[in-house]
Amino acid sequence: MSRLNYFWIVLAVFSATLITLWFYPPSADFNVENIRWNGASQFSSRMGSIAINTFEDIPDRPANTVLIVVPYIEFAPGELEQIGSYILGGGTLILMDDYGHGNEVLKSLDVDYRFDNIPLLDPLIHYKNEQFPIITNIHASPLTFEVTTLVFDHAVRLVNVPDTEIVARSSSFSFIDLDRDTLYDDDMEAKSSSVVAANTLIGEGRIITISDPSIIINGMIDMEDNYTIMANAVALGTSNPKVYFDQSHLPEEELSEVKSGLRTARNGAAYPAVLSVMVGAVLLITLRPLWARRR
Amino acid sequence: MRKATLTAVFSILLFMLSLALSVRTWAQPTEIPHEDPDRAEDVFQAHGLLSSYSILLEFIAYGRFDDSDSMVELLGAVDVPDEIQSAIDAYYSLTRELSESLNGINTLLKQAEDLINNSLFAEAEAVLAEIKMDLDQLDGQINDMIAGIENLSEQIGDFVTNIPLFDSARDLHQEMFALLRESNDFYQELYLQLNEVAESVGLPTALTIILSPDTVYVGEQITLEGTLKYKDGDDRVALPGREIILRMGQSASVLKVLTDANGYYTGVLDMPYNYTASVTAKASFNPTTDYDEDHYRSSHVESEVSIGFYHTGLDLASAPMRVLTGYPFTVGGVVTGDEVQVAGREIQFHLNGEQIGTGFSETGGSFELDVTVPAGLPLGNYQLIVSVLPDNDSQSSGASKHANINVSEDIPNVVLNSPSHIFAPSSVRFDGNVSYNGAPVTNAAVSMMFAGKGYSTETDGEGYFEIVFELPLSLSVVSGNTALVHVQPEEGWLGLVEIKSDFTVLSPLSIGFFSLAVIASGVVAFSLTKKRRRQSLIRREELFDDADFLPPRKYAVERDGVLAAYDKALAVMQEFTGVIAGFNMTLRDYVNELDPKFEKMKQLFEAITFLAEISLYSANPGSSDVEEANRLLSELTGELISESA
Numbered sequence: 001m002s003r004l005n006y007f008w009i010v011l012a013v014f015s016a017t018l019i020t021l022w023f024y025p026p027s028a029d030f031n032v033e034n035i036r037w038n039g040a041s042q043f044s045s046r047m048g049s050i051a052i053n054t055f056e057d058i059p060d061r062p063a064n065t066v067l068i069v070v071p072y073i074e075f076a077p078g079e080l081e082q083i084g085s086y087i088l089g090g091g092t093l094i095l096m097d098d099y100g101h102g103n104e105v106l107k108s109l110d111v112d113y114r115f116d117n118i119p120l121l122d123p124l125i126h127y128k129n130e131q132f133p134i135i136t137n138i139h140a141s142p143l144t145f146e147v148t149t150l151v152f153d154h155a156v157r158l159v160n161v162p163d164t165e166i167v168a169r170s171s172s173f174s175f176i177d178l179d180r181d182t183l184y185d186d187d188m189e190a191k192s193s194s195v196v197a198a199n200t201l202i203g204e205g206r207i208i209t210i211s212d213p214s215i216i217i218n219g220m221i222d223m224e225d226n227y228t229i230m231a232n233a234v235a236l237g238t239s240n241p242k243v244y245f246d247q248s249h250l251p252e253e254e255l256s257e258v259k260s261g262l263r264t265a266r267n268g269a270a271y272p273a274v275l276s277v278m279v280g281a282v283l284l285i286t287l288r289p290l291w292a293r294r295r
Numbered sequence: 296m297r298k299a300t301l302t303a304v305f306s307i308l309l310f311m312l313s314l315a316l317s318v319r320t321w322a323q324p325t326e327i328p329h330e331d332p333d334r335a336e337d338v339f340q341a342h343g344l345l346s347s348y349s350i351l352l353e354f355i356a357y358g359r360f361d362d363s364d365s366m367v368e369l370l371g372a373v374d375v376p377d378e379i380q381s382a383i384d385a386y387y388s389l390t391r392e393l394s395e396s397l398n399g400i401n402t403l404l405k406q407a408e409d410l411i412n413n414s415l416f417a418e419a420e421a422v423l424a425e426i427k428m429d430l431d432q433l434d435g436q437i438n439d440m441i442a443g444i445e446n447l448s449e450q451i452g453d454f455v456t457n458i459p460l461f462d463s464a465r466d467l468h469q470e471m472f473a474l475l476r477e478s479n480d481f482y483q484e485l486y487l488q489l490n491e492v493a494e495s496v497g498l499p500t501a502l503t504i505i506l507s508p509d510t511v512y513v514g515e516q517i518t519l520e521g522t523l524k525y526k527d528g529d530d531r532v533a534l535p536g537r538e539i540i541l542r543m544g545q546s547a548s549v550l551k552v553l554t555d556a557n558g559y560y561t562g563v564l565d566m567p568y569n570y571t572a573s574v575t576a577k578a579s580f581n582p583t584t585d586y587d588e589d590h591y592r593s594s595h596v597e598s599e600v601s602i603g604f605y606h607t608g609l610d611l612a613s614a615p616m617r618v619l620t621g622y623p624f625t626v627g628g629v630v631t632g633d634e635v636q637v638a639g640r641e642i643q644f645h646l647n648g649e650q651i652g653t654g655f656s657e658t659g660g661s662f663e664l665d666v667t668v669p670a671g672l673p674l675g676n677y678q679l680i681v682s683v684l685p686d687n688d689s690q691s692s693g694a695s696k697h698a699n700i701n702v703s704e705d706i707p708n709v710v711l712n713s714p715s716h717i718f719a720p721s722s723v724r725f726d727g728n729v730s731y732n733g734a735p736v737t738n739a740a741v742s743m744m745f746a747g748k749g750y751s752t753e754t755d756g757e758g759y760f761e762i763v764f765e766l767p768l769s770l771s772v773v774s775g776n777t778a779l780v781h782v783q784p785e786e787g788w789l790g791l792v793e794i795k796s797d798f799t800v801l802s803p804l805s806i807g808f809f810s811l812a813v814i815a816s817g818v819v820a821f822s823l824t825k826k827r828r829r830q831s832l833i834r835r836e837e838l839f840d841d842a843d844f845l846p847p848r849k850y851a852v853e854r855d856g857v858l859a860a861y862d863k864a865l866a867v868m869q870e871f872t873g874v875i876a877g878f879n880m881t882l883r884d885y886v887n888e889l890d891p892k893f894e895k896m897k898q899l900f901e902a903i904t905f906l907a908e909i910s911l912y913s914a915n916p917g918s919s920d921v922e923e924a925n926r927l928l929s930e931l932t933g934e935l936i937s938e939s940a
Contacts, residue, residue: 029329037331059749061783064791099328124369124370124373125373129335129336129337131330134372136372142675145676153329154328172365172369184346219331219332220332223332240706242781279812283814
């Protein structure tokens with residue numbers, strides 16, 4: 001076999017690899033293209049949300065828009081100010097967190113309550129086991145219209161929420177697992193109802209805080225009224241909102257980084273100079289036998 | 296062939312390694328704590344449930360009935376395995392009944408105490424009788440609970456995952472039952488004390504009441520009369536000069552009258568403007584002097600009075616099902632009723648608990664009033680309540696009706712003019728018009744996103760807007776594109792409109808590159824075609840029939856089948872390899888001259904050479920050698936063609 005044939009085989013395999021990597025669905029948590037149980041493809045598709053990878057993509061006029069943030073990665077300098085401007089300008093922020101950096105957002109907005117970052121377990125009112133607390137203590141408001149039950153997945157609680165801003169609470173059988181052993185220890189852990197969702201008006205906008213982002217993953221979104229409360233949150237104040245889902249503060253997997261690299265390479269190939277070189281190389285390869293024959 | 300196989304295997308391994316490094320899909324995410332709900336373990340904590348019930352019993356025993364009611368409601372929602380559902384349900388029912396009983400006893404005891412403190416001993420006696428009945432059943436209920444927990448413990452034994460905790464919860468239950476018995480004793484003691492007090496004070500008195508008329512219209516007067524006597528054995532003795540308190544319903548105003556020498560009293564009260572079917576007239580006697588307190592018990596009597604009024608009706612003729620936030624709408628209807636004052640009646644409108652409008656009915660009772668939904672009211676479904684207020688002057692009741700309405704936004708009409716194709720570089724213009732119900736929408740914010748850039752403007756007084764921008768020479772926007780235009784009116788009842796506009800961007804560069812690609816494709820196709828044609832010329836017949844390819848020397852012996860095949864094979868090898876057989880070469884010498892890189896062909900030709908040697912030098916060449924030689928020749932020819940390809 002000639003060397004050229006070896007070259008074509010390697011090139012074919014390389015191209016197949018790139019194509020496979022390009023089209024292979026990602027598996028990162030909350031990724032809007034991830035169709036597995038931990039992705040957010042169903043939620044994003046039904047909401048018609050736009051995935052953004054930088055806060056620069058947030059519209060300048062935030063009125064009638066909703067921004068969903070699941071901050072598992074620390075915020076870069078300036079991003080918290082961008083969020084503040086967005087809300088003050090009339091935007092609705094849905095902040096969903098449990099063990100991430102949600103408290104940075106709350107602190108920057110001068111909101112008094114915080115995420116507790118300690119597991120909230122319910123040994124009785126739950127789905128399958130205590131890590132899936134069922135929330136039935138729902139306060140009536142437009143945000144909870146037709147919402148009677150929520151199912152959480154490894155949640156935490158909110159502390160110091162003013163009474164007027166409480167949206168939902170866990171059952172009185174739930175407790176905070178201080179020693180993280182999943183067992184109720186009556187010496188140091190008290191059973192009580194905890195706040196798990198809040199609705200706070202700030203300036204022209206609002207922030208809706210939920211202490212479990214997992215209610216929007218594919219495996220959880222259709223449980224009880226999980227989707228309904230998100231749909232209500234998005235529709236508060238406008239009937240045709242634009243929803244932006246921030247993907248830049250989620251942990252990246254290697255596949256996503258590869259895809260990002262491929263995207264960058266594709267965008268780079270669109271530049272006239274690069275494209276000229278590529279076309280010239282193709283012409284050189286294809287016309288070389290012709291020139292060789294003439295010689 | 297071996298090299299090609301190695302190359303293919305290596306490439307596949309490289310492909311799989313790339314995927315494995317890039318696609319880590321099956322491991323659970325380690326950074327984000329959540330589980331796949333479909334795969335989560337189904338766990339039922341028997342000790343947890345038992346422990347919660349013991350806490351409930353503690354609430355009941357200590358009289359914390361608000362807490363116990365909340366907990367009963369929650370425990371009713373606990374999801375338990377089907378195998379023990381009936382046992383749990385039975386125990387749940389017992390617990391709930393016990394809670395209700397003790398709560399009821401507690402409430403009645405407080406009521407009895409209040410009555411006794413207010414010297415209402417007759418009423419207190421009635422309440423105490425009811426308490427006695429409930430207390431008699433309480434002991435049995437506690438015994439049922441004890442049996443119930445034993446039964447439950449047996450049933451849920453299979454679901455105990457932590458035996459020490461389960462045993463601890465059971466022990467706690469026993470403690471709670473002991474506490475409940477103590478509570479029972481406490482309530483019994485309290486009952487006896489109250490009963491003793493009620494029975495020890497004074498002679499019972501009897502108070503009667505007669506009303507006239509039986510039916511009274513609101514605002515009119517009614518006369519209450521009767522007698523006050525005390526019971527002395529079988530006799531009834533009048534109590535003169537005693538104060539009788541007369542009250543109508545829950546009215547704060549009372550009338551105090553005195554009994555005469557025969558114990559008779561009378562008084563006139565005004566009927567309140569309560570538009571209900573009836574009201575309770577009450578008369579009561581409470582000892583006020585020290586002597587009376589020591590000698591007589593209090594008493595009271597009630598009687599129902601039918602209330603007369605004119606019934607107002609309300610019909611809603613027109614109420615929209617959908618209204619716009621911040622925008623007025625009209626509600627029409629008519630006030631009705633026999634002998635009812637229908638004109639000039641005040642009408643109120645409430646939405647979401649807030650009054651949003653008011654007005655008055657016109658002659659004949661009809662009304663058409665404008666109401667405005669408060670701006671800022673969240674969009675959604677509400678109940679609009681339309682009420683006619685009562686008119687006391689005409690003794691007419693009020694009325695109300697409700698209508699379900701949907702508060703939403705409307706969408707303005709947007710006409711967008713955009714180009715279907717654009718040649719870069721050039722100036723691009725998008726313009727359009729925004730209107731609503733035929734009227735221009737002014738000062739609406741218009742924004743557009745294209746190629747990662749945003750542009751914005753506002754509609755003018757005619758509802759017209761225009762966006763102009765420069766499109767540079769850039770390959771990144773060549774091909775089909777979409778521009779997103781958003782229009783957001785400043786009026787609260789008009790919603791956001793999004794329009795997508797598709798168009799094609801072309802440029803001289805893109806046309807040039809496309810042309811080059813077509814030319815390159817043509818050149819490649821031409822080269823391939825020519826190469827195939829050249830190879831198709833190398834046919835067996837041309838190889839074997841062309842005299843130029845015949846070896847220069849002739850053999851002394853006749854060309855038999857083997858040597859003929861050898862001739863042809865030699866011609867093929869000389870043509871293909873370029874190695875020419877010299878006059879002084881033996882057959883074997885020629886084989887050794889061949890390049891080893893034509894391995895397969897060399898092997899085949901060597902086999903044919905061997906047969907030729909046998910044919911030349913052997914005394915008895917094999918009869919099948921000719922067939923073998925021709926077969927080898929065919930294979931050699933086939934190998935030649937594949938090498939050429």
